[in-house]
Amino acid sequence: MSQNQTAETPQRILDAAEALFVEFGLEATTLRQITAAAQVNLAAVNYHFGSKEALIAELFRRRLSWLNEQRLQQLDRLDAQAQGRPLKPSQIVDAFFGVAVRMAADRVGGGHNFMRLLGRTYTEPAAFVRSFLAAEDSKTIARFKAALIKSLPDVPPEEIFWRFHFMLGAMSYAISGADALSILADVSLDDSDGEALMARLMSFLIGGLRAPLPALLTNLQQATPTPRAARAPKRRSGGAALQPHS
Amino acid sequence: MSQNQTAETPQRILDAAEALFVEFGLEATTLRQITAAAQVNLAAVNYHFGSKEALIAELFRRRLSWLNEQRLQQLDRLDAQAQGRPLKPSQIVDAFFGVAVRMAADRVGGGHNFMRLLGRTYTEPAAFVRSFLAAEDSKTIARFKAALIKSLPDVPPEEIFWRFHFMLGAMSYAISGADALSILADVSLDDSDGEALMARLMSFLIGGLRAPLPALLTNLQQATPTPRAARAPKRRSGGAALQPHS
DNA sequence: GTAGAATTCAAACAATCGTTTCAAACGCAT
DNA sequence: ATGCGTTTGAAACGATTGTTTGAATTCTAC
Numbered sequence: 001m002s003q004n005q006t007a008e009t010p011q012r013i014l015d016a017a018e019a020l021f022v023e024f025g026l027e028a029t030t031l032r033q034i035t036a037a038a039q040v041n042l043a044a045v046n047y048h049f050g051s052k053e054a055l056i057a058e059l060f061r062r063r064l065s066w067l068n069e070q071r072l073q074q075l076d077r078l079d080a081q082a083q084g085r086p087l088k089p090s091q092i093v094d095a096f097f098g099v100a101v102r103m104a105a106d107r108v109g110g111g112h113n114f115m116r117l118l119g120r121t122y123t124e125p126a127a128f129v130r131s132f133l134a135a136e137d138s139k140t141i142a143r144f145k146a147a148l149i150k151s152l153p154d155v156p157p158e159e160i161f162w163r164f165h166f167m168l169g170a171m172s173y174a175i176s177g178a179d180a181l182s183i184l185a186d187v188s189l190d191d192s193d194g195e196a197l198m199a200r201l202m203s204f205l206i207g208g209l210r211a212p213l214p215a216l217l218t219n220l221q222q223a224t225p226t227p228r229a230a231r232a233p234k235r236r237s238g239g240a241a242l243q244p245h246s
Numbered sequence: 247m248s249q250n251q252t253a254e255t256p257q258r259i260l261d262a263a264e265a266l267f268v269e270f271g272l273e274a275t276t277l278r279q280i281t282a283a284a285q286v287n288l289a290a291v292n293y294h295f296g297s298k299e300a301l302i303a304e305l306f307r308r309r310l311s312w313l314n315e316q317r318l319q320q321l322d323r324l325d326a327q328a329q330g331r332p333l334k335p336s337q338i339v340d341a342f343f344g345v346a347v348r349m350a351a352d353r354v355g356g357g358h359n360f361m362r363l364l365g366r367t368y369t370e371p372a373a374f375v376r377s378f379l380a381a382e383d384s385k386t387i388a389r390f391k392a393a394l395i396k397s398l399p400d401v402p403p404e405e406i407f408w409r410f411h412f413m414l415g416a417m418s419y420a421i422s423g424a425d426a427l428s429i430l431a432d433v434s435l436d437d438s439d440g441e442a443l444m445a446r447l448m449s450f451l452i453g454g455l456r457a458p459l460p461a462l463l464t465n466l467q468q469a470t471p472t473p474r475a476a477r478a479p480k481r482r483s484g485g486a487a488l489q490p491h492s
Numbered sequence: 493g494t495a496g497a498a499t500t501c502a503a504a505c506a507a508t509c510g511t512t513t514c515a516a517a518c519g520c521a522t
Numbered sequence: 523a524t525g526c527g528t529t530t531g532a533a534a535c536g537a538t539t540g541t542t543t544g545a546a547t548t549c550t551a552c
Contacts (some may be wrong), residue, residue, distance in 0.1 A: 009529080025275040025371040031510065041530055046511060048529095120369045123422045125271040159446065164418040166450045173415025174408075176369045200405065201462035203413045211453020214445035255499080277540065287501055292541060294499095 010048045014059050015110060020094050022113045026056060026126065043064075057132050060121070063114045066131075069138040070099045075147060086151045087197040095146050097171050097205060101198045104175045119172030148198065167205045174201045256294045258284040260305050261356060268359045272302060272372065301376050306367070309360045310379075314386040316345045321393060332397045336452050342390050343417050343451060347444045350421045365418030398455075405459065413451050420447045 016038035020029045035042045049055040074095035078087050102114035121129055124168060141164075148160050174197060260286035266275045277298060281288045295301040320341040324333050350361035367375055387410075394406050420443060 023371060024393060026274065027271065028371065030508080032508090041532085042510095043512080043532090044530075052510065057362045120366075121373075123419070125274065125366075151280045162420075162443075162446050163450055165419055166447065169415040169417070169419025169422075170412040170454070171415070172419070173369070175412055176415075197408075200408050201412065203457045203460040204409055204454040207457020208416070208450040208454035214449040276538080278538090288500095288540095289502090289542080290500075298540065 008037075009040050009044050009233070012040060013055065014062070015044060016057060017059055018110055018113050018117065021056075021059070022117045026121075026124070027127065053128055056129065059134065060118070060129075061136065063118075064109075064136040067100065067103060067108060068137065070103075071096055071140055072143065074099060076144060079147075086153075087147060089148065089151050090202070091207055092144060092147045092151055093209060096140075097147065098198065099169065099173065100171060101201060105195070105197070108223065115175045119175045122168065122172065155213065163209050166208060170205060170208070171201060185236050255284075255286050255290050258286060259291060259294065259301065263301060263305055264356055264359050264363065267302075267305070268363050272367075272370070272375065280300070292439055302375065306364070306375075306378065307382065309357075309364075310382040313345065313349060314383065316343055316349075317386055318389065320345060321389060325393075330483060332399075333393060334438065335397050335455055336448070337392060338393045338397055339413070339451050339455060343413065343447065344444060346417060347421065347447060351441070352451070361421045365421045368414065368418065403460065409455050412454060416450060416454070417447060 014210060017029070017034045020033055020037060023029075024033075031045050032042060034055075035044060040238075045055055049058060055175065075092070076096060078091050100115060106112060121133060122150040124130060124133075145157075145160065145164060148164065149155075151159050152160060263275070263280045266279055266283060269275075270279070277291050278288060281290060284290075291298065291301055295304060321338070324337050324341060346361060349357040352358060367379060370376060370379075391403075391406065391410060394410065395401075395403050398406060444488060
């Protein structure tokens with residue numbers, strides 16, 4: 001037994017876990033699912049990684065470090081050839097989001113699965129996930145925000161922060177792609193073409209980033225009713241609530 | 247005992263569950279947490295709702311029905327006073343996203359909690375959640391998409407679908423707000439002003455929606471390395487992987 | 493007040509979770 | 523081949539999960 005075929009056990013576990021986490025979520029995916037898919041023993045996860053949490057952390061770390069490395073290299077390249085002059089916002093946006101979307105377009109290497117997972121994770125409730133996400137991303141984000149501020153001297157930094165945040169959301173949903181979109185659209189959209197998605201997303205992002213500043217001190221609330229909680233009108237239609245089994 | 251103070255048991259359960267789901271997620275939140283927070287007996291959830299899944303469904307239903315009702319009313323109002331002429335895209339966007347953001351600004355009625363939960367749920371892995379999300383939203387989404395298509399006759403419908411999707415993502419992150427933003431920004435942004443957030447988001451959305459169409463048949467891949475999975479370089483720094491307890 | 497339905501309560505249910513255990517199998521230097 | 527550290531294997535661990543049970547309690551109508 002134990003042919004140790006091509007990849008060693010930790011790699012197999014990471015790859016299997018990545019696919020399952022996308023499908024079922026971090027919490028709902030069990031170690032038994034993962035080890036079964038990876039064709040390794042159940043105890044292998046705790047042996048090689050120490051715990052499920054450590055497995056998740058390592059899973060994100062190996063991809064995020066590569067992703068942010070590429071982003072910073074791209075920004076360095078642009079900075080070098082700009083020779084001190086401020087970059088165009090579209091260049092900065094492309095360096096940050098373009099690398100991510102191109103990674104998401106990589107279906108065979110697993111990048112697609114990971115990016116779908118990552119987009120969801122920025123709003124993940126689990127505290128430990130957000131903590132190492134922040135640790136991995138903070139340096140990169142800081143450099144890109146600084147570049148954007150320098151690139152858009154007429155836009156207040158706080159406004160840039162928010163728009164960067166909005167762009168992250170748009171990218172996240174763009175990568176989640178057909179999953180959530182199939183809810184909304186009766187037609188099935190073709191999201192297999194990563195380059196086309198990239199082009200769509202990029203023009204949207206630039207349009208939003210360069211939009212005219214909001215007139216903050218304008219018309220207050222319009223004729224909209226107060227958004228209170230809807231009192232639940234009636235719960236069940238038919239019979240009483242006696243022992244609602246099955 | 248059993249003072250049955252102000253709200254009856256099902257309401258108390260729904261309100262408590264809503265707050266806990268935002269904080270810990272749908273799966274990670276236990277019925278014992280919920281019933282303890284609502285100060286009701288553990289069995290009350292299964293008695294009144296039938297199961298945890300049914301509780302979640304009812305929780306989303308009571309808010310979503312109200313939300314989509316308001317959206318459609320707003321669109322009806324605009325349609326009526328437009329008298330057949332196509333609406334401005336900003337009007338349509340405001341009718342759809344404005345109602346949501348204003349609901350998210352309602353912190354006392356629980357709307358804030360729910361909208362944070364909703365934004366995350368569109369990318370939720372759990373199948374049963376997405377199914378009734380689709381059921382609740384499909385009619386509303388269809389009407390708004392039709393309005394947008396009519397409002398933007400020069401933009402291909404498929405492009406509008408995608409941009410609508412991007413807008414949903416931006417709104418989701420906008421509402422998640424300071425949670426995810428605190429990862430990215432060292433400064434603490436003030437997201438307490440719902441009207442200011444609304445203004446920021448709306449100008450971003452309109453800018454993205456009205457952005458020039460991407461030149462789809464342009465430059466192909468640039469000088470970016472192939473986004474393969476990074477081979478995990480080294481896992482642990484120090485000692486061996488023998489019994490890594492604690 | 494009393495009967496009967498609706499609700500609440502404490503306790504237990506089977507199932508499944510992440511984790512641990514310890515012996516067996518393996519890899520590899522000598 | 524021998525010895526030893528590394529990895530795998532099957533089985534069990536305690537804890538926690540959603541759910542169910544059946545008796546007590548409260549509520550409502552007569």
